[in-house]
Amino acid sequence: MADKQFRLRILTPERVFYEGMADMVIFQGVEGELGVLPGHIPLTTLISSSSFHILTEDKNKTAVVAVHEGFVEILPDQVTLLTEAAEWPEEIDVERAERAKERAQKRLDNSGDGLDIKRAQLAMQRALTRLHVHTYKGV
Numbered sequence: 001m002a003d004k005q006f007r008l009r010i011l012t013p014e015r016v017f018y019e020g021m022a023d024m025v026i027f028q029g030v031e032g033e034l035g036v037l038p039g040h041i042p043l044t045t046l047i048s049s050s051s052f053h054i055l056t057e058d059k060n061k062t063a064v065v066a067v068h069e070g071f072v073e074i075l076p077d078q079v080t081l082l083t084e085a086a087e088w089p090e091e092i093d094v095e096r097a098e099r100a101k102e103r104a105q106k107r108l109d110n111s112g113d114g115l116d117i118k119r120a121q122l123a124m125q126r127a128l129t130r131l132h133v134h135t136y137k138g139v
Contacts, residue, residue: 006038007078008054010065010086017086018054018065025079026053027072036074043074049125051133052081066092066133068126092134101127 008025010018026035028050047070054063070083104124108117 004038005056006036006040006076008081009078010052010067010081010083012083012086017083020056022054022056022079024055026055027051027067027081029072034072036079039076040074040079042076044071045074046071047081047083049122049129051129051136052086064089064133064136066129068129069122087130087133089134089136092130094131094134097127097130097134101131 005021005023008018008020008022009016024035024037026033028034028048030046030048034045047067049066049068052065052067054065055061056063066085066087066089067081067083068085070081073080073082100123104120104127107120108124
């Protein structure tokens with residue numbers, strides 16, 4: 001029988017963002033939403049800019065993190081997220097995220113002048129993720 005928790009590590013190029021035990025994580029992979037429990041089959045997948053939910057001990061409470069592109073390695077007793085950036089809700093500069101969203105929208109609206117559309121879409125997704133995570137109220 002699998003343990004009730006697994007080791008979770010969230011790593012960015014700048015720091016070990018989080019290291020601890022978790023009961024479950026939920027995140028957006030590039031092919032859809034994934035929920036991981038202890039004993040999950042081994043899997044490596046890419047992630048999109050999205051919220052990353054960490055459920056620990058009290059399953060009625062969830063910690064949420066804004067993560068931006070990377071990949072997740074899932075093993076039966078460990079999940080490791082390697083991401084470009086990770087932010088707790090209180091670390092998010094809302095005004096900066098709003099400005100980034102507006103800039104990305106302008107670039108998307110004026111896409112006829114050779115602008116790299118993919119970069120603008122990624123910038124928009126990062127801004128929206130930050131705004132969503134900042135206002136997240138929990139399960």
